[in-house]
Amino acid sequence: MADREICGHLEKIYDVEVSPDLISCVTNAVLDEVRSFAGGFNVNGDCNSCGICRNVCPARNIMIGDGPPMFKHQCESCLACIHHYSKRAINYMAKTQSCGRYSHLDIGHTEISRIYKG
Numbered sequence: 001m002a003d004r005e006i007c008g009h010l011e012k013i014y015d016v017e018v019s020p021d022l023i024s025c026v027t028n029a030v031l032d033e034v035r036s037f038a039g040g041f042n043v044n045g046d047c048n049s050c051g052i053c054r055n056v057c058p059a060r061n062i063m064i065g066d067g068p069p070m071f072k073h074q075c076e077s078c079l080a081c082i083h084h085y086s087k088r089a090i091n092y093m094a095k096t097q098s099c100g101r102y103s104h105l106d107i108g109h110t111e112i113s114r115i116y117k118g
């Protein structure tokens with residue numbers, strides 16, 4: 001999302017004007033941290049390569065070939081891949097194995113996949 005789009009959302013939601021330069025300062029400050037996030041995913045033996053994680057990823061960051069999912073380096077840290085597969089096959093480092101999985105009651109991975117396919 002471009003800085004000007006973020007400004008537009010902030011104005012629409014919170015009725016405040018924020019300069020694109022301020023947004024740029026904030027996003028640049030956290031960019032390295034967000035990029036390094038992508039290296040922390042792991043996939044356990046419960047993965048059956050169903051493709052749910054790939055289909056719910058808004059950044060098209062997940063590839064599935066013959067084996068388990070592979071993560072590229074354009075993750076947006078949304079955690080949809082972790083939350084939408086009920087068997088807990090995808091985790092982040094050693095931090096999410098025992099954490100709950102959450103998704104919207106009315107909007108599951110099927111609906112999200114349909115939206116992203118267009």
Ligand code: SF4
Pocket residue numbers: 053056057058059060061062071074075076077078079080081082
């Ligand atoms: S956290 Fe979100 S953006 Fe990152 S790989 Fe998973 S679904 Fe894609």
